Amino acid sequence: MKFSNFLFPESRHPDEDGRIIEETLREARRSDELGVEVLWLAEHHFDGNCVYVDPVTFSAALAAATKRCKLGYAVVQTSLHHPIRLAEQLALIDHVSKGRLVVGLGRGTAFNIYDYQGYGIDHEEAQARFEEAEAIMLRAWTEQGFEHRGRFWHLKVPMLRPRPYTRPHPYVIRAASGEASMVEIARHGRPFLMNVQSNEVTRHRMDLYRRTMREAGYDEAAVQGNVEQCWVWRNVFVADSDAEAERIGPAAFAAMTEHRAALRGRIYAEQGVRLKAESAPPARINAKHALICGSPATVAEAIAEIDKIGVGGIIMAFRLGPMPHEVALKSLELFMTKVAPAFRRTADCR
DSSP states (O other), X not given: OEEEEEEOOOOSSGGGHHHHHHHHHHHHHHHHHHTOSXXXXXXXXSSXXXXXOOHHHHHHXXXXXXXXXXXXXXXXXXXXXXXXXHHHHHXXXXXXXXXXXXXXXXSOOSSOHHHHHXXXXXXXXXXXXXXXXXXXXXXXXXXXXEEEEOSSOEEEEOOOSSOOSSSSSOEEEEEESSHHHHHHHHHTTOOEEXXXXXXXXXXXXXXXXXXXXXXXXXXXXXXXXXXXXXXXXXXXXXXXXXXXXXXXXXXXXXXHHXXXXXXXXXXXXXXXXXXXXXXXXXXXXXXXXXXXXXXXXXXXXXXXXXXXXXXXXXXXXXXXXXXXXXXXXXXXXXXXXXXXXXXXXXXXXX
């Protein structure tokens, strides 16, 4: 099982943005030194929930700042981007990173209507824009030139330059927030990124994913190969003792989830519009499911439960909400030096 760091830094005030961006660069460099497999980046706008905002631009900085780890998007909100511009940017970053790019794509946020409002995009069009944009990008990376006439774009595209470093194109993976979209991805024989879910739901979806691929005609080698490229998301806080972890981790997680909901609630109060109404609290805001917290031994036990499910890797967010940079960095270092080695030894023995 692979371990990664989801760089999802929060900034509570515009005056803090620059400092937190610089701290995130330092966290990225340290992650690379510690052997983190992938640095994942998010895309959120206008609320400070993700301070660098634009994962594409920020990944270019990370490509220059790191040497070994892969750089992934979890995810690019594809419906907010022009597909040719995005294809050019990613081809360039693929070169700068020497093929370390993991292009995670999704339609866009399922919760923050102000992302779409700020970009002048109808959120009802998000999925269709995503599907059309991805198809255009794949053609741009692999064809000498083409014309496209679709619902959202009419294009006459010469050969894209630069051509991607990775042939035929950078590695592309999709996010699946719901079970139906995960099943569709499985039918097409593609791996996926799973958002925060309980272990029970994670196990159910991974079993369903395997079964769906088999029913679609894929052999066991293909199924297992895909599973090894699937990732699940958890928030993680490691401290020297369980008591210290419980003192810091849950409070930071609660502050983070409350802050992420605050602007969404304010927009609803001001405008009377909401992108998605939730009938029950989702796993992503439930610390029981979304947060792994404790000493290295306690965290290792929780990671072992996910390992039993059978996934390729865990997307782990270490800096939670207002947590200071130094505290998050210690948590990361404890995980990579005290927790991760046990799972690497287990993998080496298989």
